[in-house]
Amino acid sequence: MVVIDKEVNPHFEDFLFDWNQKFQFLVGGYGSSKSYHVALKLVLKAIQEKRKILVIREVYDTHKDSTFALFKDILETLDMLDESGRKKIAKGKARAKESPYEVVFSNGSRIIFKGMDKPAKLKSIHDISIIWLEECSEVKYEGFKELIGRLRHRSLSLHMILSTNPIGEDNWTFKHFFKDELNDYFVLDDHELYEKRTILVGDTYYHHSTADDNLFLPQSYIDELDAIGSYDQDLHRIARLGRFGVNGIRVFPQxxxxxxxxxxxxxxxxxxxxxxxxxxxxxxxxxxxxxxxxxxxxxxxxxxxxxxxxxxxxxxxxxxxxxxxxxxxxxxxxxxxxxxxxxxxxxxxxxxxxxxxxxxxxxxxxxxxxxxxxxxxxxxxxxxxxxxxxxxxxxxxxxxxxxxxxxxxxxxxxxxxxxxxxxxxxxxxxxxxxxxx
CATH class of the missing domain: 3.30.420.280 (Nucleotidyltransferase; domain 5)
Incomplete structure (x- = not known):
């Protein structure tokens, strides 16, 4: 049994070990640490049981400096990164591979990285029980629905985690997870989430976060986010408050x-x-x-x-x-x-x-x-x-x-x-x- 000793942000503690819902939707501002805690959550799950996990971004090449680098950093800080070069991965460790990007654990768990810009490479992947859709607002709605169909396993529970910075209310993420007035569709008032921070609706777990929830951020970074409000209200709403809205200057505010x-x-x-x-x-x-x-x-x-x-x-x-x-x-x-x-x-x-x-x-x-x-x-x-x-x-x-x-x-x-x-x-x-x- 692998014992993990890792300090985390209190606002994410429950999220790390909550696997009760099929969908988990995380939205938040810059520096809130949502992506970090999603990656840590997946590492903990991969250690606990043998899983094949698919990590998706709209463009495959962006994994290198984002999700893949994040997993490597987490494994390194946990002293779990096996860089020995031996054929067999040391027990309780994991190996990060490039070309293609992949993280393989000693118990057989695998984290696979793919991009929606190369959809043909998704068709050959089977037995996926967990999908992380990072920056999900950049992915097309049709791609999201297709990925739901990729969640298939004979015995393991199925989960999809979606994380994003909020953008416009015209984006599919807002319309699907909150409301679409045009089609008279309603799930949740986003302002209720901003107030309560975490909400469970049906089979979806909602989580909202801002830079204030990241206790490891320097105050100078938060000060920079605060300063955005003096020259760009849209970016301040997204980056500092982590809230959806109308991006840009509305043509007809009346x-x-x-x-x-x-x-x-x-x-x-x-x-x-x-x-x-x-x-x-x-x-x-x-x-x-x-x-x-x-x-x-x-x-x-x-x-x-x-x-x-x-x-x-x-x-x-x-x-x-x-x-x-x-x-x-x-x-x-x-x-x-x-x-x-x-x-x-x-x-x-x-x-x-x-x-x-x-x-x-x-x-x-x-x-x-x-x-x-x-x-x-x-x-x-x-x-x-x-x-x-x-x-x-x-x-x-x-x-x-x-x-x-x-x-x-x-x-x-x-x-x-x-x-x-x-x-x-x-x-x-x-x-x-x-x-x-």
């Missing part, structure tokens, strides 16, 4: 979602509402997006109450889908004059929106001038694209006012729909009847 019935009721209560309709064209990779809006000009509120969002349709199919919109004025992308001409032949009141150099930035500024942008909860694609939409930043952190983190087709439709409207004036008033909405 965007909010309300139940459809409440949106319609609010629109009906507007004195002389202005109705606007915009359309962005797509086909193979991009989407046809139609957005219907109502404006409360006095309050400077924009209401989004209806959307259409499909791709891969011919003009004939698209016109058939939108036939019920023939009576309303639609402003569309002027880059598609042939499509607009076809729609007009089919008796649609469709007109090209103005486009000019710098129009993307100008249209975006126009939308930002609304005090509130209130979206019906039935407009799921508009919510998905606009709720967490941020400005694109270059390598130096400079913001581009006409580029975003995604290509938001619904925003393009909004741009075109507001083509002849100015937030500061009554120009382009459209007295469209609400009965036609």
């Amino acid at each position: 965007f909010e979602v309300q139940p459809h019935e409440e949106v319609i009721k609010a629109i009906k209560g507007i004195y002389k509402p202005l109705f606007k309709n915009g359309m962005d064209f797509g086909f193979v990779t991009s989407y046809n997006a139609v957005i219907r809006m109502a404006i409360d000009h006095e309050k400077k509120y924009l209401y989004i109450f209806w959307e259409y969002y499909k791709k891969g349709l011919t003009d004939v199919e698209l016109a058939k889908d939108l036939e019920h919109l023939k009576k309303i004025v639609i402003k569309a992308d002027s880059a598609e004059p042939k499509t607009i001409a076809y729609f007009r032949q089919q008796h649609f009141k469709m007109f090209p929106a103005k486009k000019f150099a710098g129009s993307r930035a100008q249209y975006t500024k126009k939308v930002k001038r609304f005090k509130k942008i209130i979206c019906s909860n039935e407009c799921i694609n508009t919510i998905r694209e606009l709720k967490t939409l941020t400005f694109k930043q270059d390598a130096h952190g400079e913001v581009s006012e006409d580029e975003f983190n995604i290509d938001p087709h619904t925003l393009s439709a909004i741009w075109y729909g507001l083509d002849d409207y100015e937030v500061a004036s009554l120009k382009g008033h459209n007295a469209e009847s609400f009965k036609e909405v």
